[in-house]
Amino acid sequence: MNQSQQTIEPWLRGIIRCPQCKGEVIDATHAGDDAAAAAGASSAGTSVTELRCDTCHLAYPVENGVPVLLVDLARRTDS
Ligand SMILES: [Zn+2]
Structure with missing residues (x-):
């Protein structure tokens, strides 16, 4: 699977x-x-899915298939 x-x-x-x-x-x-380490449930080496906006240089996390479309929780990609 x-x-x-x-x-x-x-x-x-x-x-x-x-x-x-x-x-x-x-x-x-x-x-x-x-993020994954903080959750504590995932094994090491995993990657997280995110939705990235190249206009705003923000990446929104996706948790369990649910996108978190909150600017406050987005990761900046231009730093
Ligand atoms: Zn945007």
Whole structure:
């Protein structure tokens, strides 16, 4: 079995927009260092799925297939 729990429902993925600029976001992955370690449940070496907005330079986390579209929780990608 190789089904990812991070998969976003296609209908949901199709309507997701960046909450800040209302632009489209792209699928991306980020090495799960701090976030995954803090959760404590994941094994090391996992990567986290995120939705990235290159306009705002923000990456929104996806938790258990649910995108967290909050600017306050987004990771900055331009630093
Ligand atoms: Zn944006």
